[in-house]
Amino acid sequence: MSPILLNSIGKEHHDYIKQEYVKNPHLDSMEEDILYHFNLSTKTHNLPQMFGDVKFVCVGGSPNRMKSFAEFIHEQLKLPGNIADVRDICEGTDRYSMYKVGPVMSISHGMGVPSISIMLHELIKLLYHAQCSDLIIFRIGTSGGVGLPAGTVVITEKAVDSFFRPQFDQVVLGKMIVRSTELDEDVAKELLKYSTELPDVPTVIGDTMCTHDFYEGQGRLDGALCSFSTEEKFEYLKKAYDKGVRNIEMESTVFAAMCRVCNLKAAVVCVTLLNRFEGDQISTPHDVLLDYQQRPQCLVAHFIKKRLGLML
Amino acid sequence: MSPILLNSIGKEHHDYIKQEYVKNPHLDSMEEDILYHFNLSTKTHNLPQMFGDVKFVCVGGSPNRMKSFAEFIHEQLKLPGNIADVRDICEGTDRYSMYKVGPVMSISHGMGVPSISIMLHELIKLLYHAQCSDLIIFRIGTSGGVGLPAGTVVITEKAVDSFFRPQFDQVVLGKMIVRSTELDEDVAKELLKYSTELPDVPTVIGDTMCTHDFYEGQGRLDGALCSFSTEEKFEYLKKAYDKGVRNIEMESTVFAAMCRVCNLKAAVVCVTLLNRFEGDQISTPHDVLLDYQQRPQCLVAHFIKKRLGLML
Numbered sequence: 001m002s003p004i005l006l007n008s009i010g011k012e013h014h015d016y017i018k019q020e021y022v023k024n025p026h027l028d029s030m031e032e033d034i035l036y037h038f039n040l041s042t043k044t045h046n047l048p049q050m051f052g053d054v055k056f057v058c059v060g061g062s063p064n065r066m067k068s069f070a071e072f073i074h075e076q077l078k079l080p081g082n083i084a085d086v087r088d089i090c091e092g093t094d095r096y097s098m099y100k101v102g103p104v105m106s107i108s109h110g111m112g113v114p115s116i117s118i119m120l121h122e123l124i125k126l127l128y129h130a131q132c133s134d135l136i137i138f139r140i141g142t143s144g145g146v147g148l149p150a151g152t153v154v155i156t157e158k159a160v161d162s163f164f165r166p167q168f169d170q171v172v173l174g175k176m177i178v179r180s181t182e183l184d185e186d187v188a189k190e191l192l193k194y195s196t197e198l199p200d201v202p203t204v205i206g207d208t209m210c211t212h213d214f215y216e217g218q219g220r221l222d223g224a225l226c227s228f229s230t231e232e233k234f235e236y237l238k239k240a241y242d243k244g245v246r247n248i249e250m251e252s253t254v255f256a257a258m259c260r261v262c263n264l265k266a267a268v269v270c271v272t273l274l275n276r277f278e279g280d281q282i283s284t285p286h287d288v289l290l291d292y293q294q295r296p297q298c299l300v301a302h303f304i305k306k307r308l309g310l311m312l
Numbered sequence: 313m314s315p316i317l318l319n320s321i322g323k324e325h326h327d328y329i330k331q332e333y334v335k336n337p338h339l340d341s342m343e344e345d346i347l348y349h350f351n352l353s354t355k356t357h358n359l360p361q362m363f364g365d366v367k368f369v370c371v372g373g374s375p376n377r378m379k380s381f382a383e384f385i386h387e388q389l390k391l392p393g394n395i396a397d398v399r400d401i402c403e404g405t406d407r408y409s410m411y412k413v414g415p416v417m418s419i420s421h422g423m424g425v426p427s428i429s430i431m432l433h434e435l436i437k438l439l440y441h442a443q444c445s446d447l448i449i450f451r452i453g454t455s456g457g458v459g460l461p462a463g464t465v466v467i468t469e470k471a472v473d474s475f476f477r478p479q480f481d482q483v484v485l486g487k488m489i490v491r492s493t494e495l496d497e498d499v500a501k502e503l504l505k506y507s508t509e510l511p512d513v514p515t516v517i518g519d520t521m522c523t524h525d526f527y528e529g530q531g532r533l534d535g536a537l538c539s540f541s542t543e544e545k546f547e548y549l550k551k552a553y554d555k556g557v558r559n560i561e562m563e564s565t566v567f568a569a570m571c572r573v574c575n576l577k578a579a580v581v582c583v584t585l586l587n588r589f590e591g592d593q594i595s596t597p598h599d600v601l602l603d604y605q606q607r608p609q610c611l612v613a614h615f616i617k618k619r620l621g622l623m624l
Contacts, residue, residue, distance in 0.1 A: 021536070022536045022537075023538070024537060024538040026534065026538055027534065030534065030593075032593075032595075033534065033593075034593045034594065034595055036593070036594045037526075062407065064406045094375050094376045095373075095423065110424075111422055111426060111427045111430060112422075112424045112425065112426025112429075112430075114423060114424025114425060114426065114523075114524045114526075115423045115426070117526070118525065118527075121525075121526070121527045121535040121536045121537070122536075124536035125536050162483045162486050163486055170528060171474045171524065171528075171529045172528045172529065172539065173528075173531050173544060173545070174475055174548060212425060212429075212483065213430065213433075213482070213483075214349075214426075214430045214433070215429075215430075216483075216484045216485075217482070217483045217484065222336075222339065222342065222345065223433040224334045224335065224336060224432070224434075224437050224440070224574060225334075225335045225433070225573060225574070226335070226338055227335070227484065228485055230338075232485060233485070235485075236485040236486060239486075250426050258536070261537060262536060262537070281342075281344075281345075281346045281348070282346065282348045283344075283346055
């Protein structure tokens with residue numbers, strides 16, 4: 001096989017992947033792509049070599065939690081090498097942390113829609129440059145529960161906004177564009193099925209409300225600003241529950257919307273840290289919170305092992 | 313003076329401060345206030361003792377940068393003790409980093425409106441619980457320049473949204489509330505005056521546009537998604553320039569709005585890392601970027617020294 005033919009095959013493969021994930025005709029004309037917030041670039045890093053075998057991407061808010069998850073996956077998949085060698089690929093910047101263990105990436109995204117959106121743009125470009133294929137992406141996070149006991153894992157059916165609409169409003173050049181926030185139904189069902197095989201991971205499927213702040217937007221009475229009554233708070237939460245909302249967090253709509261546009265199979269798996277009908281403050285002891293936070297990790301790790309054929 | 317009278321004075325002082333900063337009648341009935349994302353609480357920490365003497369609060373996106381700023385202020389104010397002892401007060405969590413050196417706090421807020429808004433709610437409650445008074449708060453950050461050479465410092469006159477309106481739209485219990493984003497005019501003018509006393513800190517006053525994402529919302533052609541042409545991008549940036557916008561970042565509207573409602577004197581001082589009329593990617597060498605990022609720090613440190621009477 002001549003080098004020309006090889007190049008030709010490579011090109012076709014790349015075009016195919018591009019069509020799958022990125023939706024930007026301008027990328028073709030760029031000599032270099034600097035993924036600024038990852039401190040990576042197509043000129044300084046061999047992205048296909050570094051990431052070409054990735055099949056599962058897991059994202060979550062906290063850098064420490066995503067490091068723990070990488071170590072946990074390393075152990076669960078019985079990968080060769082020392083856990084202590086699992087290092088932050090983005091260590092040259094403090095915007096995000098990124099780990100890769102075998103076919104799994106673990107990346108932090110900070111808090112809120114804008115923060116995860118920057119990360120997703122650069123991640124999706126990275127997966128494109130690395131010529132990845134057949135990916136599944138999970139957001140594993142924490143949330144406030146709506147009518148569920150603390151510690152319940154919620155697999156998101158639909159991500160909805162503060163008005164209970166399954167949509168994400170994206171401003172493009174000063175104009176509003178509406179994107180759908182549907183997630184992959186099959187992955188959600190598969191996750192729910194696997195949850196029954198795990199002890200101590202109470203799991204439900206429901207809608208997840210994504211807000212742009214933690215206090216006023218989620219009806220908390222304990223922010224620096226609060227202009228509503230206890231009754232009005234409960235009325236809003238009750239309305240959310242009646243609409244099918246089972247938990248509230250701050251990233252799911254843009255995550256669902258971007259993954260959908262970019263043809264990435266996506267799921268959102270968040271544990272509830274409290275039941276918002278019972279309070280606003282997170283006063284659960286630290287060790288119990290840590291246990292709760294491991295539940296989405298256990299469920300997604302179980303899913304990955306099943307998919308890799310490591311468990312019957 | 314009897315203890316009763318002392319208590320009474322303390323109570324009055326606290327009520328006065330409360331009226332100044334927090335706007336939430338529910339806080340009075342709380343036995344404990346857990347500032348969850350700071351890993352601080354009114355029961356486990358003596359907040360008046362820890363923070364009562366704070367007069368200047370500086371916030372910025374990156375944890376590393378805010379650590380450097382704390383060390384820089386320590387040196388600039390010639391404070392006693394070792395710089396190496398300046399430690400992260402929030403080290404029990406990785407959501408935010410917080411430092412205190414003399415009368416100055418330095419806190420990271422991550423990227424985007426939701427991330428800084430959580431931090432501001434908890435910071436404003438902290439300042440209230442600590443019985444602070446006569447505060448000035450600065451956001452020192454990075455931004456994209458609109459028609460300005462890279463490295464220019466922009467003091468924000470008005471923070472505007474993606475539609476060039478000086479307002480912040482806050483959702484409260486599913487209803488939209490509009491807040492003004494005006495900043496303190498006197499502090500901005502004083503900062504501009506002091507900038508002329510510093511070498512290598514080219515500074516202008518202008519409007520700052522705050523967007524909810526870095527790519528499509530800011531008219532970048534290099535995201536994972538881009539549906540507009542180069543011409544449409546330049547048309548939008550030209551319109552922004554004509555409206556008075558000189559830089560674009562992702563936190564100023566909610567920062568201005570919350571500080572205004574809470575009676576905190578506030579200023580936004582951001583350096584431009586590139587001129588958006590010349591490109592989208594941040595390709596400036598690392599050491600030059602570091603130099604740029606120190607400029608808002610130098611200007612705000614100069615302001616603080618002037619206010620403390622440490623310079624004529």
